[in-house]
Amino acid sequence: MIGGLFIYNHKGEVLISRVYRDDIGRNAVDAFRVNVIHARQQVRSPVTNIARTSFFHVKRSNIWLAAVTKQNVNAAMVFEFLYKMCDVMTAYFGKISEENIKNNFVLIYELLDEILDFGYPQNSETGALKTFITQQGIKGQHQTKEEQSQITSQVTGQIGWRREGIKYRRNELFLDVLESVNLLMSPQGQVLSAHVSGRVVMKSYLSGMPECKFGMNDKIVIDKQGKGGTTDDAGKSGKQSIAIDDCTFHQCVRLSKFDSERSISFIPPDGEYELMRYRTTKDIILPFRVIPLVREVGRTKLEVKVVIKSNFKPSLLAQKIEVRIPTPLNTSGVQVICMKGKAKYKASENAIVWKIKRMAGMKESQISAEIELLPTNDKKKWARPPISMNFEVPFAPSGLKVRYLKVFESKLNYSDHDVIKWVRYIGRSGIYETRC
């Protein structure tokens, strides 16, 4: 189990230090600083073992979070906890930065006491936490005994993530499908590897204790239904269904039901939460195609031409497009011409960065650049790193579709039709690279 948790700034100064177990000494704080933060060679492994002590770290901008243990713990659990910890902090005070952490250190210690007990992770649901750990100072006089006992019963009860007696005038529900698509493509346009990792994030403002059921075009479910229904229906839906490689759920989802019927039913927490996470590797819609053309003209010149093609419905608009074309390390000058957007040589990153604000589907655009090189006496060739790309598109590249989200609340008098539901798809680029 986790023996201690430390938060450092970029210089390795300790901002937060909380030790849960006696086997973690004070020197553990320094050991991590010396061996990881100030290590001569950058430490790339997120798990470091120093003197029989394991350090698990994640980095958020310039802040290091490190969990320490002497035992043989489940590393995935520790990282899950660290990410949750980041989420909780973000939910409480926004961006994780040195300043924010310093300003909220009392709160952070309070949170750490709550979400870790003797090193065992406890309830880290932001919504639930916010009911009893607040930033408004002591509200003792405002909080009635009833309310307090309500919190206790909720936290210790079966449904720890939702309290009873929530009332909204408008029952509303927001559902976001956020996907990031990762790609590695050969210069000839062959897909070397591609996968999509997606999240379904919900924001629910529902009264009472509603029972929800979420349905999507999961291949297994569709096929099962297809068998029962007409053949025509099966043929039609088969095209649209997607194969999910693996998925994880929020704790509110009834896993037994998912196992038996593959239906996702749950009582949602109040407010924002992540319902599920999934990953697909088949039949991915690649929103952009990058066609590079690199020509070396003698030893001192390089001509680069890159064409990007958008590959989705013309009615949709991609946003925040950014193409990053790496330049050789001995570049001494660059001239760029592009039809659309803005392009610039960024010496500090050794790359030409081409930005386009908006681009509709089924279009293409191109950039050409002349790179002047300084002759070097080094014989080794330029490694030609891949061209990478960033974008945002309003559809799910995995092909996932939300089929329904039903809400049942038997006690209160509102039905599924009264709930206002919003669905949004956002596809972003993960590591989207094309070799050149």
Add this chain to the structure above:
Amino acid sequence: MPAVSKGDGMRGLAVFISDIRNCKSKEAEIKRINKELANIRSKFKGDKALDGYSKKKYVCKLLFIFLLGHDIDFGHMEAVNLLSSNKYTEKQIGYLFISVLVNSNSELIRLINNAIKNDLSSRNPTFMCLALHCIANVGSREMAEAFAGEIPRILVAGDTMDSVKQSAALCLLRLYKTSPDLVLMGEWTSRVVHLLNDQHMGVVTAAISLITCLSQKNPDEFKTCVSLAVSRLSRIVSSASTDLQDYTYYFVPAPWLSCKLLRLLQCYPPPEDGAVKGRLVECLETILNKAQEPPKSKKVQHSNAKNAILFEAISLIIHYDSEPNLLVRACNQLGQFLQHRETNLRYLALESMCTLASSEFSHEAVKTHIETVINALKTERDVSVRQRAADLLYAMCDRSNAKQIVAEMLSYLETADYSIREEMVLKVAILAEKYAVDYSWYVDTILNLIRIAGDYVSEEVWYRVIQIVINRDDVQGYAAKTVFEALQAPACHENMVKVGGYILGEFGNLIAGDPRSSPLVQFNLLHSKFHLCSVPTRALLLSAYIKFINLFPETKSTIQEVLRSDSQIRNSDVELQQRAVEYLKLSSIASTDVLATVLEEMPPFPERESSILAKLKKKKGPGAVSVNELEEGKREGGELNGGGGERGGDNSTIAASNASTPSPSADLLGLRTGPQVSAAPPSAGSLLVDVFSEAGVNDDGFLSSAPPSAVSEDAAPPLPESNELLNKFVCKNNGVLFENQLLQIGIKSEYRQNLGRMYLFYGNKTSVQFVTFTTTVSCPGELQSQLNVQAKPVEPLIEGGAQVQQVINIECLGDFCEAPLLNIKFRYGGALQNLSLKLPVTINKFFQPTEMASHDFFQRWKQLSQPQQEAQKIFKASHAMDTEVIKAKLLGLGMALLENVDPNPENFVCAGVIQTKAQQVGSLLRLEPNAQAQMYRLTLRSSKDTVSKRLCELLAEQF
């Protein structure tokens, strides 16, 4: 912010560095650097020429970036341009960049060398120094090639400035260290030596480093430096502390120079010239005297400098080892340091004393400090100092104080650092053995040793104690008693059980009279440890049990019960199972007489050098010197007679005497022949074992061969494979010559000059006896005149499972090609068996190895250049081309393998003389392997053409 003086400051650089320092993260730093690199690239690329200042600035930035750990692959040209500048700062930055960044194989090296050459020939001393520093910093072979001729000239030239001379001397030293073959002093030698007389102390200090290094390589050329060094030293030592002004360090005159002078003198034997020697002794005495004077300053630097000279002087005294007076004084001085509160001084004193202890003059003086040293061992806090103290105790040990020292070391062992325990154990074991006057003391000590530090007692140590006990009748009873008592401890170390098992197995009868240690008690005691031990120990214990059956017939039933139990007879370990089965059978079938013969007491071990010493020598460490000393002492003293080396206490030796050895192949044979083997006399048995264990290595092709040949009274024709068999024995003398279902023929041979003796061992593999067993050896054709073979007659009857031996004497009269034939006839179950073999006698057996140098070899090689004298063969390798295997084969051939003769290290070159009665035939061999093609080229030249041909044929089959 960085202070920037107006003249040579570089504002851009200062800004850049402060930017980097202010970076919040590594990523930010990399971004800043990338930006700067792009800027510099565009500046260098720019068409308009840069002025010296900006060039210097950018080169400086590149250097800074490089030192931050980033790769720099441009800017070299600009740096080289800076070299030709006339401004000091620009030149300096250029040289700095080049010494840090330019690697030796760069194509710019010619340009750089040119610039350096210009600077060296300029009259400006600062430029010359810069160039010299650059040469020394780069120090590559190319630099050495270009400037090794130039620098000595600068060094000895009359008009060179002192500071340049200093740099030149050190630069030359550096070049000499990297490529000694290029720095040839030749005519400069005497002038370099005379630099010792230079007015400028700095020059002398620099030059002496160079001279020390040079004189280590060729002491004769620099012999003259001794007298100069002595006079220089005496001038420094006798000078008042104020004389040398700049070179006086905390009231000590020129300490570095003094140390270096003393170290230089250590390269040479004591000066022969009386006057010089007197002066040197005087100097050394003065140094020792000064050590006694009250310190002139309380500062630590003062005493450090003084002690440095003192220690260097003491090592010189030790090196000379000829002045008893000085040695004793040095020893007394060190004795004072032993109690000094400075840890380093104590350490150094102990270390120097270690070497002093080995000198005959000061050994006694060192011994007077024994109490202090023992005290240091006990109370010292620093582990390295304790280690030195232990070393010193070991070095100062002799018969008079051995008991005390061994006792102290034993008691220290309990608290000693784990890393040095094994070494300590070895030392205690050696001392105990070497100075043992009383063997019961020795046995006690070693048993104590095993008790205290059992884990660190290596095999050799307990082998040794067993060897000694077996070889000394007078301690056997005592040893048995002590071991018995030691084993009674509830928990004892496995090594103790091993020693106990062995000794009780051999000499348990000596203490059996006492009812407290009656045979059954002894057995039960041993067996109580059995289950806690590892497999080898258990095997040893099983052997001890069978010995018990012999010693005490009354234990027979108990022991048989143990052997019969499933945990033994069905043990999963093959060795244990086999022992249990064999011993059980042996004890139930064999009569008491047979048992008594088989399980006789071990014969004394042959006298050999102690294997422990060898082990200690292998363990590297500062004690090594004294070990050698001790060893010499041992030879003189001849104190201990217990011998027996590696054969020692190996648990298989018991088994070896009854012909059932642990080697798997031999055991198989033992199984087949059953208990009869043990009827063979023990001496033959051990030979048999030898032969058979060889067989285990090379019998692959033999087992399936040779059906019983045609039944005929005439000698059968040689077996078809006998030529092949012959080839197996070209490079070795022992092994299995032949084997079929009935008969196995082992061979052991030895040759000296033109004479040879061959032992043939005929082993009956069946259980039925062979009758009318006759063998004849014949030399067909002209071999009769070339080889004289006489075979002793062999017994006509071979019992089933038994083995007989035949001796054949061979004399080589002239060189020969064929091999003598061996015909064997016998009746097996009425059927006549008849087979013929070729005896593995080949011409190369009569080789005498000849060592010769490269020069001689090639001279002789050329002498034997007539075409018929040479035989050459190119053939494909039939075995893996392993250098070690080839070497072993060539050595087995009988010639001397000459190292470092052939310019190509891959090739093998051998030389030898074949001794026949008629003449001697010198032969040279050259084997050139080609690993890619898997081919060999073998060339043989000898004074006789038939010999070359025959050898070539024989050898071509071997690789």
